[in-house]
Amino acid sequence: MATGRTHRPATRSRGIPEATVARLPLYLRALTALSERSVPTVSSEELAAAAGVNSAKLRKDFSYLGSYGTRGVGYDVEYLVYQISRELGLTQDWPVVIVGIGNLGAALANYGGFASRGFRVAALIDADPAMAGKPVAGIPVQHTDELEQIIRDNGVSIGVIATPAGAAQQVCDRLVAAGVTSILNFAPTVLTVPDGVDVRKVDLSIELQILAFHEQRKAGEETGQTGPGSTPPAPPARSAGVAAERKGPDGDVPAVMPA
Amino acid sequence: MATGRTHRPATRSRGIPEATVARLPLYLRALTALSERSVPTVSSEELAAAAGVNSAKLRKDFSYLGSYGTRGVGYDVEYLVYQISRELGLTQDWPVVIVGIGNLGAALANYGGFASRGFRVAALIDADPAMAGKPVAGIPVQHTDELEQIIRDNGVSIGVIATPAGAAQQVCDRLVAAGVTSILNFAPTVLTVPDGVDVRKVDLSIELQILAFHEQRKAGEETGQTGPGSTPPAPPARSAGVAAERKGPDGDVPAVMPA
DNA sequence: CCATCTTTGTGCACGCGTTCACAAAGACAT
DNA sequence: ATGTCTTTGTGAACGCGTGCACAAAGATGG
Structure with missing residues (x-):
């Protein structure tokens, strides 16, 4: 969840x-x-x-x-x-903006379940100028520059963030400054927001890791492995500053989803 | 969440x-x-x-x-x-299958964060014969008929369901029967599984509705509206069997996400 | 070797959420 | 009208999760 x-x-x-x-x-x-x-x-x-x-x-x-x-x-x-x-407040209309129209953002925009429950995609916003004007799910993508204008003109109070992790906090700040008070975050980052703003996050990677934990536990119970007697893999070793590099393919995933 | x-x-x-x-x-x-x-x-x-x-x-x-x-x-x-x-069990390799390669399934397949944490997309599966063989994120889509074979050959224990709601339970049953014991469900349905199988769900619609609730509450607190004195909109009225039709755009969303 | 300072590890209390189990409320038949 | 039967609504107990606050542990400096 x-x-x-x-x-x-x-x-x-x-x-x-x-x-x-x-x-x-x-x-x-x-x-x-x-x-x-x-x-x-x-x-x-x-x-x-x-x-x-x-x-x-x-x-x-x-x-x-x-x-x-x-x-x-x-x-x-x-x-x-x-x-x-x-x-739940579904008897009224909730205009929603989606920021970050990559793979995931586009999939969300195409999601038909929005309209059926009082949610309406008021705008799609992306930082890539090449995306501007290009229609996704029948709605033309607008550039980030117009974010504040869009929020105010449409009275948007709910924003969906589907940007890369690196851009999420910045987008979040701008959304909040423009008047958004509820955010659904798909980017793999912890968002910091002022009081009064609600944030919920959806994180594929975390869900998978939780499943992996239980999966491992199931496997371990069968074989008796992973039990209290597993090999301690070397204490802190507070000596050399080894293990420094490691390019790490994580940290700022280009487009789609939680990392 | x-x-x-x-x-x-x-x-x-x-x-x-x-x-x-x-x-x-x-x-x-x-x-x-x-x-x-x-x-x-x-x-x-x-x-x-x-x-x-x-x-x-x-x-x-x-x-x-x-x-x-x-x-x-x-x-x-x-x-x-x-x-x-x-x-968390991330020191080992977890082969994962994604079932239902629509908008969302494709977005998930393109998600780069899988490989970085021990998760590997072993196969993409879709019920549409027209999809078979077509590569998505560099992986050729396979037909549902081969589901059991794929699961067993690759030793898959984690499955991701991104099908329409109507197909989810059936897909789930087949996954479980074939040996999958952890499921990440993106379809807007409650899945029934035997003991020993873990299910986690990701549901966009539910997240939005929860946000809407809080959003409404915030607005209501300001104006004093929605308070204890809201108009009771007509009791059960247990008489005529009215309100029968209503096509309902919900219930079996075609392709993408939670409804 | 001792004093001081930082930071961990945890005992404890509190509050939320879940579940049981049952009394009260209403429908329905006679 | 009365009795029976079904199903709700909830009081109470329990368990998990959170956060405070502090003692113990170790680093660091003299």
Whole structure:
């Protein structure tokens, strides 16, 4: 999962736990599927199964939104779709800009799921002058110089960063300065933002590494390898300043995704 | 963040907390950057700042791996890079297959960060016969029919699913049956897998919806809107079976990403 | 060899999130 | 109207994760 930045002390206002907010889109997706099949009501058990969670957890989640269920029957699908949509702020239009139209940025721009949920790609922005004017997913790419103008003219509050790692912080700063207060970051960097700005990150490399950890653990349990008796590979060796070079193909990946 | 599936009772064997494992790649990235700059040692304070976490948290995380620091000095960068790499299983080669070579799948295939960390794209697989043989990122796409063969021949244990939602579960089942035990899912569906198989998901739509929630909350706090006095939009109305149709552009997105 | 200073490693407390288990609420049949 | 049956909503207990704060460990200088 893309993880948010340092958790704030939980959502203050109406006090909906962060963990619950993260699951609401899951419920919404399952409910939408039911709605399309014209299913009128659904029990917490069924819906929980569809969303892949515990039914008690689902009921508690819904309890934060209010008492929208009917005991002995379940939840009214259409009503719940509306309530969750409203709670998530999907009943309004969210203009979004995507910065960095490389492989990934282009794939995101072509993603059809934006429009279906209140998100609208207001502009595509790239630093390469050669890209300017070139249409991607039917939208002409604009140059970075116009970033501030675009943000203000369209009232954009959500920005997607799909640039190389080296450019991400700078782009982020400009987005924030222009008024963006929510950022979805695909670049493999830790972004620093002022209070009041939310950052969520999606990082392919991290996800793979987490999988590798568990994969290794599975393999190790079988063979008894990797156990407490693995060879200590040489202590710090605080002597010569060896191992200095190492070109490192990482650190500033040219175009696409998390490193 | 892409979230894992139902947490197991924490990592049993050596007892490294799941939350710690998720941060190790972050530390590793920061350490690699330091290593490339030939920085010999780093304090928990500095490294924590670079990784965007609390220093106490970082020290506790490292304490699960062992006592690799020197009091009064800090941590030996090279040594720590090695230890974390080993712990994450990055000292070995992980062949990976990508299934579903649409916009996103192609972008992932072109991602240069795979090779740099022990991950190697062993094959690209797509259901479209027209794609077969066509090279993407220098690798010829193979047809789904050969999936099992490819998995077994290459000893693949990690699979990436970038297919439309409708095909994801079926692809997943085949991957698992063929021996894959870790899956990174980009399709907007809840995958059901047997015990012992790890699934992590990356879902653009969910991330955006979470941002929208916070965004709405910020706006609501300013104007006092969305407060406890919002208009109740009509109770369940459990009468006519209205609201039946609604084509729904969702549910089976053609090619790219989470819906 | 001793004093001082820096930085790690961790005991402890607190808060969030999950899960169980059950009482209350409503539907439905008689 | 009453009883039964289903399913919600939630009180309470537990466990994980976080962060504080400090003692122990080692470096460094005299």
